[in-house]
Amino acid sequence: MKEEKINKLEQLNKRRKRSTLFVVLGIASGIIAFILFASGSNIGVVPFIVGIVLVIIGFGTFSAVSHDFKNKFLKEMVDDIFEDANYYPKKGVDKNTVYRCNFLKKADRFHSEDLINGKIDGVNFQSSDLRLQERHVRHTKNGTQTYYVTYFLGRFFEFDFPKDFIGHLLVTEGRLMTSRRGLENIEMESIDFNKKFNTYSNNHHHAFYILTPHLMEAIMELERRHPGSILLCFLDNKFSLAINNHQDTFEIKMFRKIDQRLFIEMERDLLVVKEIVHELKLNRNIFK
Amino acid sequence: MGIFLLSPIAIVGIIVIALFLIVVFWYIGVMNKLRQLEVRVQEAESGIDVALTKRFDALTKMLDTTKGYAKHEAETLEKVIKWRKGIPSDATLQEKQEFSNSITEAVNGLNVVVERYPDLKANTTFINLQNSIMDAEEHLQAARRLFNANVRALNHRIVTFPQSIVAKRIGMERKDFFEAEESKRQDVKMEF
Numbered sequence: 001m002k003e004e005k006i007n008k009l010e011q012l013n014k015r016r017k018r019s020t021l022f023v024v025l026g027i028a029s030g031i032i033a034f035i036l037f038a039s040g041s042n043i044g045v046v047p048f049i050v051g052i053v054l055v056i057i058g059f060g061t062f063s064a065v066s067h068d069f070k071n072k073f074l075k076e077m078v079d080d081i082f083e084d085a086n087y088y089p090k091k092g093v094d095k096n097t098v099y100r101c102n103f104l105k106k107a108d109r110f111h112s113e114d115l116i117n118g119k120i121d122g123v124n125f126q127s128s129d130l131r132l133q134e135r136h137v138r139h140t141k142n143g144t145q146t147y148y149v150t151y152f153l154g155r156f157f158e159f160d161f162p163k164d165f166i167g168h169l170l171v172t173e174g175r176l177m178t179s180r181r182g183l184e185n186i187e188m189e190s191i192d193f194n195k196k197f198n199t200y201s202n203n204h205h206h207a208f209y210i211l212t213p214h215l216m217e218a219i220m221e222l223e224r225r226h227p228g229s230i231l232l233c234f235l236d237n238k239f240s241l242a243i244n245n246h247q248d249t250f251e252i253k254m255f256r257k258i259d260q261r262l263f264i265e266m267e268r269d270l271l272v273v274k275e276i277v278h279e280l281k282l283n284r285n286i287f288k
Numbered sequence: 289m290g291i292f293l294l295s296p297i298a299i300v301g302i303i304v305i306a307l308f309l310i311v312v313f314w315y316i317g318v319m320n321k322l323r324q325l326e327v328r329v330q331e332a333e334s335g336i337d338v339a340l341t342k343r344f345d346a347l348t349k350m351l352d353t354t355k356g357y358a359k360h361e362a363e364t365l366e367k368v369i370k371w372r373k374g375i376p377s378d379a380t381l382q383e384k385q386e387f388s389n390s391i392t393e394a395v396n397g398l399n400v401v402v403e404r405y406p407d408l409k410a411n412t413t414f415i416n417l418q419n420s421i422m423d424a425e426e427h428l429q430a431a432r433r434l435f436n437a438n439v440r441a442l443n444h445r446i447v448t449f450p451q452s453i454v455a456k457r458i459g460m461e462r463k464d465f466f467e468a469e470e471s472k473r474q475d476v477k478m479e480f
Contacts, residue, residue, distance in 0.1 A: 163426070189437050204328075205335045208437075209430035 006260070009073070013258040015065045020254055022058030026051045062254050069252050070114075074266065078116055081270050085118025085125075089250075092128045093156055101233035101240050103170050105177045107132035109148055112156070114250045120274055121283035123160050127273050129249055130156040130242070151177075154228060154244040157273065159282050161210075161239040167203030169210055169234040173223060176200060190216050196223060210234050218279045226272075241276065318445075318454040325442040329463055332435035336384060336466060337375055339431045343391055343424035344374055350398060350417045357408040361401045365394045381464055388428065395421060432466045439463045 029051030036044030070089040078087040092112020098104060110132060117126035132152035138145040168183060170176065175198065183200035186207050193199075193216045201207035211219075223230050228245030249269050252258055277283055294302075347369070354362040369390050379387070402409050443462045446455040455461075 163423075187437065187441070189433055189440070204332075204434055205427075205430055208434040209427055212426070212429070 005073075009258055009260070009263065012065055012069060012073075015061060015068075016252070016254065016258055019058045019061035019065060022054045022061060023254065024058075026054030026056075026058055029054060065258075066252055069258065070250065073263070074250060077263075077267060077270060081267070081274070082116075082118055082120060085116055085120075088115040088117075089113065091115040093126060093130065093158070097126075097158060097240075098130065098156060098242075101170070101235055102168075102178050102181060103172060103176065103231045103233050103240075104132060104152060104242060105134075107152075108135035109133035116270070116273070120277045123162075123277050123282050125157065125159045125273055125277070127155060127157045130154060131248070152242070152244050153246050153248065154242065155249055155272075157241040157243075157276060159239045159241075159277065161234060161237050162282055162284050163210065164237060165203075165206045165210055165234065167201055167206045169199070169201040169203075169207050171197050171199050171211070171219065171232040173197055173229040173231070188216060193220060196220060215280060218281075222276065222279060225275075239280075239282065315454055318451050319458055322442070322445060322451070322455055322458065322460055325438065325445065326460065328438045329435065329442055332431065332438045333381070333466075335431035336428065336435055339424060339428035340384060340388055340391070341374055343421060343428055344369070344387075346417055346421040346424050347391055347394055347398075350414065350421065351394075353411065353414050353417065354398065354401065354408060357405045357411075358401055361397075365397045365401070369394050381466060385467060395425075436465050439465055 029047040033044040033046075033048035033051060036047065067089075070087075074089070075087050078085055090113060092115050095110055098110075098112075099106060112128050112130050115126065115128040117124075119125070130152060131150060133148040133150050136147050136149055138147065170183060173196065180200060182202050184202065184204075186199045186201050186204060187194055188199055188208075188211060190213070197219070199207060199211070219230075219232065226243050226245060228243055228247075231242040231244070233240040233242075250266060252262070256262065351362045351365060354365075369387075371387055375384065375387060402414070408414055445451045446460060446462055
């Protein structure tokens with residue numbers, strides 16, 4: 001890594017440290033305020049207000065650090081890795097793009113950010129973080145409580161698929177979350193693949209046409225490399241992949257140092273897009 | 289409470305009838321499943337026919353294009369193909385396999401020919417046909433794998449007891465697999 005970049009990272013890390021300090025001091029003030037209140041003293045109001053101000057400043061500073069990290073470092077990284085791609089930290093994939101596959105149930109809260117779109121080896125792609133939450137209602141003695149449960153937190157990808165096919169094909173690790181809607185469960189010839197994944201399609205021939213032995217191997221390899229569950233969808237000559245790894249990728253953490261290691265990890269997360277294109281041979285567009 | 293009023297013979301009779309009905313329903317269920325699987329095998333076989341026809345059509349067009357550059361070689365390759373007018377309606381699975389093998393042989397031979405004629409290799413129509421034949425090849429592989437998967441599922445039931453009893457009674461026999469093409473396992477040797 002260039003010295004200039006390392007210096008910039010160090011500066012960013014200093015700002016992160018400062019934000020952490022503000023938050024820690026704010027929490028300490030809160031504790032002092034609590035002790036004073038508990039001992040019956042009204043002076044606790046002062047450390048309480050100071051604490052709130054410090055925490056607000058701390059989170060504000062951290063938010064600015066996170067913004068700068070994404071807009072400067074990550075954007076640069078995207079430009080270095082992909083020849084033709086753009087990164088939008090605040091944008092995400094469209095709801096319809098996610099739901100058209102019918103492999104993820106509709107969320108009460110849909111949140112997507114860190115959109116990257118562009119081309120790799122002639123293959124159009126888009127990728128983003130995705131968080132889907134379901135609304136739950138609990139009735140207690142004190143009234144009704146509403147809370148949200150996250151059932152998907154991970155990454156979503158969409159690529160052009162090199163083969164022309166008809167029908168709808170879903171490959172899921174575990175059972176399908178949604179209704180099958182005319183899709184039949186298909187047994188592929190690979191016992192290992194069937195053990196690991198459920199395959200659903202409304203066109204048996206095209207399911208076998210898409211899922212070649214090589215692609216099945218590549219999907220199993222992809223699953224081995226990515227902890228969590230994966231879902232794949234082939235529809236309208238597009239290939240969509242959702243990896244539910246319970247991770248909010250490309251987010252820096254307040255209590256974690258911003259250094260080269262973090263940088264390398266983020267680079268690896270970005271390279272996943274390339275890895276998918278090459279492993280699954282999506283750039284092999286000989287049939288079009 | 290009413291069952292206690294029945295005589296032992298009546299109870300035995302009810303149990304026998306219930307068992308008989310269970311067996312009848314099971315028999316019908318197994319028979320239907322076997323028939324459904326047989327239909328799937330037939331559907332998959334028609335998928336093989338479609339893919340073979342597509343491949344044959346692409347090859348015919350390729351040979352026609354080749355004639356403009358290498359007439360003798362193209363005509364020699366034409367003779368390799370089992371049927372000159374496509375798959376006959378009464379062709380057996382074995383014959384289809386042979387037909388498929390002959391097409392593969394011709395395609396491989398054509399790949400050798402094309403290396404000798406750079407003009408042909410650069411011909412756009414020929415390139416498109418090459419892509420189309422590769423796609424047809426992928427479809428054929430898919431159809432073959434689907435067919436074999438269905439045959440495997442059907443054969444599995446036919447040989448598994450007690451479903452084997454039903455299969456025997458309705459005269460259902462094990463089906464043959466559509467084997468991988470013989471010529472793919474061998475080196476290509478073409479002489480013109």
